Amino acid sequence: MKLIVGIGGVTNGGKTTLTDSLLRALANCCVIHQDDFYKAPLFQPQDQIAVGEDGFKQWDVLESLDMAAMLDTVQAWLSSPQKFARAHGVGVQPEASDTHILLLEGFLLYSYKPLVDLYSRRYFLTIPYEECKWRRSTRNYTVPDPPGLFDGHVWPMYRKYRQEMEANGVEVVYLDGMKSREELFREVLEDIQNSLLNCSQEELPAPAPACPARPQGRGHGCGHRTARPAASQPDTV
Ligand SMILES: Nc1ncnc2c1ncn2[C@@H]1O[C@H](COP(=O)(O)OP(=O)(O)O)[C@@H](O)[C@H]1O
Numbered sequence: 001m002k003l004i005v006g007i008g009g010v011t012n013g014g015k016t017t018l019t020d021s022l023l024r025a026l027a028n029c030c031v032i033h034q035d036d037f038y039k040a041p042l043f044q045p046q047d048q049i050a051v052g053e054d055g056f057k058q059w060d061v062l063e064s065l066d067m068a069a070m071l072d073t074v075q076a077w078l079s080s081p082q083k084f085a086r087a088h089g090v091g092v093q094p095e096a097s098d099t100h101i102l103l104l105e106g107f108l109l110y111s112y113k114p115l116v117d118l119y120s121r122r123y124f125l126t127i128p129y130e131e132c133k134w135r136r137s138t139r140n141y142t143v144p145d146p147p148g149l150f151d152g153h154v155w156p157m158y159r160k161y162r163q164e165m166e167a168n169g170v171e172v173v174y175l176d177g178m179k180s181r182e183e184l185f186r187e188v189l190e191d192i193q194n195s196l197l198n199c200s201q202e203e204l205p206a207p208a209p210a211c212p213a214r215p216q217g218r219g220h221g222c223g224h225r226t227a228r229p230a231a232s233q234p235d236t237v
């Protein structure tokens with residue numbers, strides 16, 4: 001059984017923190033970080049990042065990321081999770097060797113069409129504008145934010161891509177990034193474990209006809225089906 005789980009959402013929502021905790025807790029689990037796919041060589045990081053009409057280097061647009069390369073990496077995991085795990089130093093646990101999880105982590109996970117249908121579960125962390133701006137001001141990126149970047153580029157691009165995602169009907173499970181790290185971790189871990197249980201039950205032989213039918217809407221999680229719909233969460237601007 002293979003499960004691809006997206007940990008997406010707003011910058012500074014807590015994606016990397018949550019992903020690191022899940023990675024430690026889940027067996028046979030690998031990770032791919034979207035920001036490893038910036039079209040920006042280490043020593044000339046800005047050359048391939050265009051300046052946009054907003055006057056800023058376009059760090060927060062999809063075109064600044066090599067999404068084809070990210071998709072190739074996901075395909076490599078799909079074709080052999082065991083081989084991928086070994087190559088990335090992840091030990092495969094023999095007692096759970098039929099189950100493999102891939103975490104995809106990043107701020108634009110659900111805007112690249114070839115990837116969208118591959119997820120078994122799509123999480124989306126949100127925090128209000130003021131909290132996001134404050135957390136961002138405390139971060140040290142490899143390329144420091146120039147003055148005005150957050151209001152002039154980062155937040156408008158977040159709003160734009162999120163609106164597009166919602167308009168396209170991409171179904172995500174919203175997570176409130178204002179909850180504690182521990183609460184978020186427990187909530188998502190439990191949900192992933194439930195998905196795994198549902199998947200393994202679906203792989204059992206079909207129940208006898210007298211058994212009541214499984215309720216609709218909980219059959220997510222395996223076979224790269226769509227995540228269950230979640231109520232849209234208002235975005236504090
Ligand atoms: N649940 C949380 N509550 C408060 N602060 C958090 C939480 N999760 C992460 N942080 C902090 O917010 C900042 C951004 O976290 P990070 O995981 O790097 O976010 P992202 O990868 O979404 O940009 C870091 O300083 C981190 O310690």
Ligand SMILES: NC(=O)c1ccc[n+]([C@@H]2O[C@H](COP(=O)(O)O)[C@@H](O)[C@H]2O)c1
Nearest residue numbers: 010011012035038059060107141142143
């Ligand atoms: N990783 C890099 O090379 C790099 C450089 C400049 C800005 N960023 C910022 O990283 C953000 C995405 O990462 P987080 O979601 O972890 O904040 C984007 O908002 C982008 O502005 C990343």
Ligand SMILES: [Mg+2]
Nearest residue numbers: 012015016017
């Ligand atoms: Mg991050």
